[in-house]
Amino acid sequence: MLGRHLYSILIAGCVVLTCLFTGAYISKQADSRPNVVLFFxxxxxxxxxxxxxAMSYRTPHLDQMAVEGTRFTNFLAAQAVCSASRAAILTGCYPNRVGMSGALGPNxxxxxxxxEETLAELLKARGYATGIFGKWHLGDDSTFLPLQHGFDEYFGVPYSHDMWPLHPNQAQANYPPLFWIEGSxxxxxxxxxxxxxxxTSAITERALSFIRKHKKKPFFLYLPYPMPHVPLAASTPFRGKSKQGLFADVLTELDWSVGQVLQELKKQGLDKNTLVIFTSDNGPWLNYGDHAGSSGGFREGKGTSFEGGHRVPCxxxxxxxxxAGRVCNKLLTTMDILPTVVKLCGAGLPKNKIDGIEWVDLLKGNEQVNPRENxxxxxxxxxxxAVRKGDWKLVFAHPGRTYEGLLPGKDGQPGPLTENFSFPTALYNLxxxxxxxxxxxxxxxxxxxxxxxLAEEARQDLGDDLQNRPGNNRRQAGVIDENR
Known part of the structure; x- marks a missing residue:
């Protein structure tokens, strides 16, 4: 009888220990969910x-990141302008699907x-700490600020930092003062x-603090740096450091910032469990000349539907x-980041329709998959x-911006551009x-x-103002409640 009693005790003890070890294992597995750092x-x-x-200056930390990761050469911003592009990366949607376009102004x-369910909300529901440090530009009223969209912490500017009284175009000098926002x-x-x-340095310091603060739980750190959008400015240690002018100084400081974040991840023992993504919201604002970047030989720049407006580093x-050390030439977009990240993190997709396509297998090195064709x-x-399928791009006749044939500006002053140039219909093999x-x-x-x-299917779904078609599946932007 005693032997049977001891046997029962041993069995019960084993069950308890098994549960404890299983729970600890599950907890460890949960803690091993990847952190996510997104530079935009x-x-x-x-x-x-x-x-x-790029020539005449170096970006060594980003070069090293490319050596240690994958460099994408056929990566597109969802739209070639600030607010629209930011809506896309956070929702996984074409910006016009969620009612966003252009660059929202102050007030x-x-x-x-x-x-709309943002990447921050989806990851927060999965237990992630979420922080944004940098430029928001998706509505500066407190109704729409980051804390209302799934972020636990926010420090940054509410819109582009040229929307202030010192704008070089005096016709727009009625902008209100520009303030840092802390929380709301x-x-x-x-x-x-x-x-x-x-x-730039203030954002970087907050990013490092966020990593240290949340090193014991998974986190999503979104870093939408406002530079090198004009007006260009660099902190004292970086002014003149590049010897190639202010634009290169600013890029040097941004590259340093990436290096600081990567170094902090290593210091905190998080390096091997952190997905780091670096990309841009759109191409360069070319009429700013030496204060603008390079489209790398692609046609046009920011604010256009040509490749110079959409093709960005990633x-x-x-x-x-x-x-590591890989170059990927597959067609991908900023919209595809959301579904890819939530799959890697074990989070759910938004309830509403999105346009992003997940590419986890491609990210892990499977070159046989082709996630996006259009x-x-x-x-x-x-x-x-315009519409694209594979290497083919059909541009429709439309009024649009062009920088071509016009002398760019210098030293922070913009040169002229044409906003309503009549582009003809054309087919290109990219x-x-x-x-x-x-x-x-x-x-x-x-x-x-x-x-x-393909264009007709898009017009039925999302519409087309050029043909006065509203589309069947667009959603509305948020509107301030006037009665609050």
Missing amino acids: IDDLGYGDLSSYG SRIGLNLQ QRTKEIKTLEDAGEI IIRWPGVVT FLYYYRRNSLE RRDPGERYDVREQNPGIVAELEK
Whole structure:
């Protein structure tokens, strides 16, 4: 009887120990969910990093990140302008699907709808700490600020830092003062270019503090740096450091900032369990001349539906998971980041329809998969200006911005540009003609018909202002409640 009693006690003890060890294992597994750091640089062109061809200055930390990760060469911003592009990366949607377009100004009456589920909200529901330090630009009213969209912490500027009284275009000198935002409250005013020179370093310091604070639980750190959007400014240690002018000084400081974040991850023992993504919101603002970046030889720049407006650098690093030293030429977009990240982190997708496509297998090195084949080039409020399938791009006749044939500005003063140039319909083969110079419609009528069919499907879904079609599946931006 005693032996049987001891046997029962031993069995019970084993069960308890098994449960304890299983619980500890599950807890350890939960803690091993990857951290995510997302750098989203403002107006950085395809050719602005030395690993993408920049000359006369170096970006060594980003070059090393490319050596240790994968460099993407066919990566597109969802739309070539600030607010729209930011809506896309956080929602996984074409910006016109969620009612966002252009660049919202100060005191905007609209913002990103609270019904949209952002990447921060999805990861927060999975137990992540979430922080944003940098430029928001999705509505500056407290209704729409980051704490209302899934972020636990926010420090940064509410919109582009050229939307202030010192704007070089005196016709727009009625902008209100620009303040730092802490949480949802205004704090210190950014009054001068010397003040603006502290933007990058201040954001970097907050990022490092966030990593140290949350090192014991998974976190999502979103770093939308306001530079090198004009007006350019660098902190004292970096002014003149590059010997190649202010733009290169600013890039040197941004590169240093990336290096600081990567170094802090290693210092805290988080390096091997952190997915780091570096990309840009759109191409360069070319009429600013020596204060603008390079499109890397692609046509046009920011605010256009040509490749210079959409094609941006993208480097992704995660030791042991993302293939090191690799170049990937597959077509991908900023919208695809959300579904890819939530899958890697075990989080759920938004309830509403999104346009992003997950590419975890490709990220891990499987070159046999081809996640995305099509892309829609929407601009202005809801104008379908071009469509792409594989290497083929059909540009529709549309009024648009052009920088070509106009002398760019210098030393922070913008040169002229044409906003309503009449672009003709044209077909381009981006493999042979990445500069979009040779219209080959007449040689490829079958390709034109195929792309027209794709465009018609897009117009039914998302609409097209150029044809006065509203679309069936667009959602509304958020609007301030006037009765609050």
